[in-house]
Amino acid sequence: MRRRLTAASRVTSARIRLLRLLSDAGVAPAGMLVILQLIRAAVPTAQALSVGHLVAVFGAGHSDRQVLGAAGLVAGLFLVDHAVWLVLTAVRALVVKRIDGRLRAGLRTLAADLPGLDHLEGRSFQDRASRVVDGGMGLGRDRSAGSAAAGQLELVFRMVSALAATALLATFSPMLALGLLLVSLFIRAMLRRQWMRIIDVLDADTAGQRKEYYVSAQAVIGAAKDVRLFGLSDWFAGRFRAVATRTYAPVYREMLAVLRRQWWTALLTVASATAALAVPAAAVLSGSLDPAQLITFVLAAWGVMSISSVGMEAYDIEYGLRGVEAADELAAEYGTSGKSGHGTREKAESTAPVGSSPSPSPSPSPTSTSTPPTVRFEDVVFTYPGTSRPVLDGLTVTLRPGETVAVVGENGVGKTTFVKLLGGLYRPDSGRITVDGVDLATLDLPAWRRRLAVLFQDFVRYPASLRDNVTFAAPHLAGDGAVRNALDRAGGTRLLAELADGLDTSLWSEGEDGTDLSGGQWQRVALARVLFAAAAGGRVLVLDEPTAHLDVRAEAEFHQRVVSRVRNTTTVLISHRLSTVRPADRIILLRGGRVAEDGSHDALMALGGDYARFFTIQAEAFTMEAR
Numbered sequence: 001m002r003r004r005l006t007a008a009s010r011v012t013s014a015r016i017r018l019l020r021l022l023s024d025a026g027v028a029p030a031g032m033l034v035i036l037q038l039i040r041a042a043v044p045t046a047q048a049l050s051v052g053h054l055v056a057v058f059g060a061g062h063s064d065r066q067v068l069g070a071a072g073l074v075a076g077l078f079l080v081d082h083a084v085w086l087v088l089t090a091v092r093a094l095v096v097k098r099i100d101g102r103l104r105a106g107l108r109t110l111a112a113d114l115p116g117l118d119h120l121e122g123r124s125f126q127d128r129a130s131r132v133v134d135g136g137m138g139l140g141r142d143r144s145a146g147s148a149a150a151g152q153l154e155l156v157f158r159m160v161s162a163l164a165a166t167a168l169l170a171t172f173s174p175m176l177a178l179g180l181l182l183v184s185l186f187i188r189a190m191l192r193r194q195w196m197r198i199i200d201v202l203d204a205d206t207a208g209q210r211k212e213y214y215v216s217a218q219a220v221i222g223a224a225k226d227v228r229l230f231g232l233s234d235w236f237a238g239r240f241r242a243v244a245t246r247t248y249a250p251v252y253r254e255m256l257a258v259l260r261r262q263w264w265t266a267l268l269t270v271a272s273a274t275a276a277l278a279v280p281a282a283a284v285l286s287g288s289l290d291p292a293q294l295i296t297f298v299l300a301a302w303g304v305m306s307i308s309s310v311g312m313e314a315y316d317i318e319y320g321l322r323g324v325e326a327a328d329e330l331a332a333e334y335g336t337s338g339k340s341g342h343g344t345r346e347k348a349e350s351t352a353p354v355g356s357s358p359s360p361s362p363s364p365s366p367t368s369t370s371t372p373p374t375v376r377f378e379d380v381v382f383t384y385p386g387t388s389r390p391v392l393d394g395l396t397v398t399l400r401p402g403e404t405v406a407v408v409g410e411n412g413v414g415k416t417t418f419v420k421l422l423g424g425l426y427r428p429d430s431g432r433i434t435v436d437g438v439d440l441a442t443l444d445l446p447a448w449r450r451r452l453a454v455l456f457q458d459f460v461r462y463p464a465s466l467r468d469n470v471t472f473a474a475p476h477l478a479g480d481g482a483v484r485n486a487l488d489r490a491g492g493t494r495l496l497a498e499l500a501d502g503l504d505t506s507l508w509s510e511g512e513d514g515t516d517l518s519g520g521q522w523q524r525v526a527l528a529r530v531l532f533a534a535a536a537g538g539r540v541l542v543l544d545e546p547t548a549h550l551d552v553r554a555e556a557e558f559h560q561r562v563v564s565r566v567r568n569t570t571t572v573l574i575s576h577r578l579s580t581v582r583p584a585d586r587i588i589l590l591r592g593g594r595v596a597e598d599g600s601h602d603a604l605m606a607l608g609g610d611y612a613r614f615f616t617i618q619a620e621a622f623t624m625e626a627r
């Protein structure tokens with residue numbers, strides 16, 4: 001009993017939460033929806049009365065005017081109902097869109113405010129985030145949080161409508177009215193319980209995303225080359241069919257099972273309908289009711305019984321509510337930790353730096369921002385969330401102000417991970433990272449990041465103008481001279497001259513009049529972006545594989561053109577092309593998650609370790625090619 005009461009109170013508060021969501025749509029649309037629903041709720045009872053009145057005036061031989069008036073009332077009510085339905089559909093769509101928009105905007109802000117990346121690693125955040133934006137599998141309508149709120153309002157007024165009909169029927173027979181209402185509510189509860197299990201089955205569909213991928217991969221430009229050249233179209237179609245069958249088969253099985261269990265709810269419905277007809281008919285036969293009243297009360301009984309059916313709104317509520325709950329859970333879990341920590345609360349607590357409190361409060365950087373800082377990794381151990389093997393395992397290294405440090409090592413050794421930790425995107429499991437002696441965990445992260453200019457290996461190709469692509473890190477400094485200068489140093493001057501609209505050329509190839517660039521051209525733009533950021537105050541410049549897409553000449557000129565012209569900045573250069581890193585002040589070779597070799601090119605060549613071996617292999621390959 002207690003469990004039932006708890007469950008009932010949980011359902012009630014969830015339903016109230018849905019109704020409160022309506023305020024997100026704005027007072028005018030939400031208020032209008034309430035008024036329209038109220039009008040529609042009054043229609044069945046008004047129709048019962050008006051049709052009864054029409055029969056009464058017709059049978060009693062009233063004047064033509066009176067009959068026409070009564071018929072006009074009946075017809076008018078039908079018209080009003082239809083017109084209200086049309087307007088209501090439009091207002092409902094607006095309300096749904098606004099509520100969903102607010103919820104999605106909240107999710108975007110929450111995700112963007114989280115300074116770390118670890119929430120994006122596990123399924124927990126992703127699953128709940130996609131539940132918030134999920135429109136569900138609805139027959140012609142969205143099954144979102146907004147539709148759940150609108151559906152809840154619809155249900156409230158369906159109830160109001162049934163109660164109004166009950167009150168009208170009770171003027172004839174309170175017993176019949178109450179009995180019909182209770183049986184109808186019971187049938188509804190049973191039907192709802194049976195059909196809503198389908199929502200559980202749909203919710204358990206974890207293959208949905210893959211299904212989407214198999215469909216979209218064939219239609220988007222990214223995979224189109226592979227699909228054609230490898231002849232993968234049939235493979236994609238086959239995978240889609242397999243996943244779709246796996247998704248929908250349990251849904252159809254559940255539907256069949258529910259249909260097989262319908263016989264006794266059908267029996268109850270037939271019994272209710274028989275009582276609704278027989279009791280007023282018996283009263284007519286005994287002379288206590290006239291035919292006009294018979295019509296009114298039979299229609300009223302129909303109005304009461306209408307609550308027994310499970311309408312689309314029930315699915316909307318059930319499905320959309322899970323999106324609302326997911327949004328609430330995300331807000332509770334990540335809403336506040338995101339502002340101050342590096343990532344999720346759990347990760348922040350479990351990996352707090354040695355000797356510091358679990359959730360250090362951020363403080364402004366005490367270091368000067370005009371000079372490059374001394375950055376130290378002290379015995380840093382780091383394991384990606386959801387994995388067990390540490391990528392960095394006791395990494396100790398110092399980046400001294402103004403020096404150029406190259407980081408090299410085999411694929412997967414942790415070079416990019418080192419950069420991610422430097423940017424505060426993850427926190428070490430143990431050990432610490434200091435900036436001028438201050439633990440990075442206690443620094444104001446946004447302020448620290450303004451001192452970094454990072455070119456990632458998988459840099460982003462923003463669908464925006466060339467100018468925006470260069471100035472994103474410091475839009476307030478977007479003077480043409482600075483942009484051209486950054487492009488020039490990145491080797492992008494010729495590219496700029498070739499583009500029809502110069503700096504204003506749209507690099508959004510999918511947009512109207514947009515242009516796309518080659519891989520190497522994009523790399524120059526991305527390089528210009530970080531050089532621009534460095535000129536705007538970035539004191540630590542990180543270049544992860546900056547020459548991977550560049551042609552031979554650009555690669556050969558890279559050090560001269562880019563690295564040697566950087567002033568008042570520490571440069572971290574990651575590259576597999578050892579000729580690119582050769583001029584660096586220091587070269588660090590990572591192995592087993594820590595520094596294995598550290599020194600200038602000459603020193604490491606003299607050491608005769610891995611660096612010397614790799615360099616010799618590359619040099620020999622070039623010499624052989626040259627012959």
Ligand SMILES: Nc1ncnc2c1ncn2[C@@H]1O[C@H](COP(=O)(O)OP(=O)(O)OP(=O)(O)O)[C@@H](O)[C@H]1O
Binds near residue numbers: 384391410414457
């Ligand atoms: N988000 C992640 N989640 C789990 N493991 C990851 C993640 N990112 C990287 N790894 C793993 O961490 C290891 C180090 O990756 P990282 O990208 O730092 O290597 P890298 O030295 O930059 O490699 P490369 O030279 O190929 O660019 C790899 O084994 C990789 O599989």
